[in-house]
Amino acid sequence: MTSYLQGVGVSPAAAAPALGKMKVVDRRVRVSELILRSVICGLALVAALLVATDTQVQEIFTIQKKAKYTDMKSLVFFVVANGIAAAYSLIQILRCIVSMVRGSVLFNKPLAWLIFSGDQLMAYMIVAAIGGAAQSAAFAKLGEPELQWMKVCNMYGKFCNQVGEGIASSVFVCGSMIAVSGISAFSLFRLYGGNKGSKTSAGW
Amino acid sequence: MTSYLQGVGVSPAAAAPALGKMKVVDRRVRVSELILRSVICGLALVAALLVATDTQVQEIFTIQKKAKYTDMKSLVFFVVANGIAAAYSLIQILRCIVSMVRGSVLFNKPLAWLIFSGDQLMAYMIVAAIGGAAQSAAFAKLGEPELQWMKVCNMYGKFCNQVGEGIASSVFVCGSMIAVSGISAFSLFRLYGGNKGSKTSAGW
Numbered sequence: 582m583t584s585y586l587q588g589v590g591v592s593p594a595a596a597a598p599a600l601g602k603m604k605v606v607d608r609r610v611r612v613s614e615l616i617l618r619s620v621i622c623g624l625a626l627v628a629a630l631l632v633a634t635d636t637q638v639q640e641i642f643t644i645q646k647k648a649k650y651t652d653m654k655s656l657v658f659f660v661v662a663n664g665i666a667a668a669y670s671l672i673q674i675l676r677c678i679v680s681m682v683r684g685s686v687l688f689n690k691p692l693a694w695l696i697f698s699g700d701q702l703m704a705y706m707i708v709a710a711i712g713g714a715a716q717s718a719a720f721a722k723l724g725e726p727e728l729q730w731m732k733v734c735n736m737y738g739k740f741c742n743q744v745g746e747g748i749a750s751s752v753f754v755c756g757s758m759i760a761v762s763g764i765s766a767f768s769l770f771r772l773y774g775g776n777k778g779s780k781t782s783a784g785w
Numbered sequence: 786m787t788s789y790l791q792g793v794g795v796s797p798a799a800a801a802p803a804l805g806k807m808k809v810v811d812r813r814v815r816v817s818e819l820i821l822r823s824v825i826c827g828l829a830l831v832a833a834l835l836v837a838t839d840t841q842v843q844e845i846f847t848i849q850k851k852a853k854y855t856d857m858k859s860l861v862f863f864v865v866a867n868g869i870a871a872a873y874s875l876i877q878i879l880r881c882i883v884s885m886v887r888g889s890v891l892f893n894k895p896l897a898w899l900i901f902s903g904d905q906l907m908a909y910m911i912v913a914a915i916g917g918a919a920q921s922a923a924f925a926k927l928g929e930p931e932l933q934w935m936k937v938c939n940m941y942g943k944f945c946n947q948v949g950e951g952i953a954s955s956v957f958v959c960g961s962m963i964a965v966s967g968i969s970a971f972s973l974f975r976l977y978g979g980n981k982g983s984k985t986s987a988g989w
Contacts, residue, residue, distance in 0.1 A: 652929075652931040652932070653929065653931075653932075654923065655920050655923075701963070701967075704909075705908075705909075705912050705963065708909050708912045708913050708916065709912050709913070709915070709916035710916070711913070711916070712912065712913035712914070712915070712916025712917045712920070713916045713917065713919065713920040714920075715917065716859050716916070716917040716918075716920040716921055717920055717924075719858065719859075720921075720924065720934075721932070725856070725857065727856040727857075728856065728857075728925070728934075728935070728937045729935065730924075730932075730934040730935075731932070731933065731934075733932045759905070759909065763905075763970075766967075766970040766974055767974045767977065769974070770970055770971045770973070770974035770975050770977075770978070771974050771975065771977045771978035772978060773971065773975045773978060774974070774975035774976060774977060774978015
């Protein structure tokens with residue numbers, strides 16, 4: 582954008598088509614970002630709710646046992662991580678909309694760094710949450726005969742299935758989050774891309 | 786950076802020190818990358834070996850039971866993930882050295898995309914592996930009373946401690962990998978910041 586200003590200064594006619602192209606790319610990036618963030622917000626909420634509302638009561642010789650997500654630390658982390666991702670995405674969606682309405686492009690380095698760091702943090706947090714929850718689910722589903730850990734999913738089938746759906750939903754969140762963190766990396770580091778042009782200029 | 790570009794355009798003599806400054810940044814980035822990749826390679830190997838060579842034999846009423854990492858799927862994944870990260874980093878170290886000896890800077894977009902994708906993949910893989918292994922370790926250490934999963938670390942104390950060391954080593958691998966994937970994102974996306982420079986050229 583700075584350069585375009587320079588371009589305008591020297592010859593406005595030459596700058597016009599390049600400017601149009603630039604704006605198309607920017608618009609596409611922003612629209613993809615908005616779509617991805619909406620997907621994240623929705624699916625992360627679904628994942629958190631699926632797991633958090635999941636309960637099953639089993640009766641074993643007149644003793645009632647109730648399975649819920651707080652029985653497993655990894656599921657608590659999973660719910661919290663997805664909840665945070667949903668809340669974070671909601672804030673980012675508002676930011677996207679504001680910047681789209683204003684028509685401004687992100688050229689503020691501290692803000693770009695903040696968004697980049699936030700997205701990275703969220704992406705790694707979700708991956709870790711899925712890793713832990715998937716591991717717990719595998720133990721619950723398959724048991725671990727060597728350690729005499731039993732297959733609790735045989736007892737709580739409906740509970741396990743719903744947790745599985747939650748994890749599946751979160752896998753989509755994870756994919757979108759990785760894509761979004763790629764976009765925010767692009768938005769940040771392109772601001773540092775001056776040197777390529779400088780070499781061309783120096784060569785002349 | 787942009788302002789310095791303008792400087793180049795106006796007077797070539799003024800460009801020399803600025804260009805030198807650019808090279809300093811490049812050199813620093815490359816040296817940090819090399820150091821981080823060496824750290825990853827070494828610590829990932831340590832983590833994989835610590836877990837893979839870990840065994841403990843317990844005698845329970847004349848029956849010998851041997852604990853090893855293949856008893857738990859998540860530890861197998863952990864060893865494989867760290868092994869892959871070590872091998873990948875070795876290849877990347879060679880590439881770094883070759884490009885340093887040649888003195889070339891990365892301006893090849895497909896190669897930059899390849900490195901960026903590889904680094905991202907490695908970082909998320911390591912985070913997932915740590916997530917799974919940490920979850921298993923937590924179960925083994927603390928048990929899960931609600932599910933009647935027993936604390937196997939009470940029986941295999943030495944085994945568990947060594948696994949813990951492996952995970953700790955891998956946490957450093959993870960941190961370095963995230964930093965490296967930041968560097969490769971920087972190296973890739975700065976190539977897309979060129980419209981600044983190119984437009985200046987067009988303006989001439």
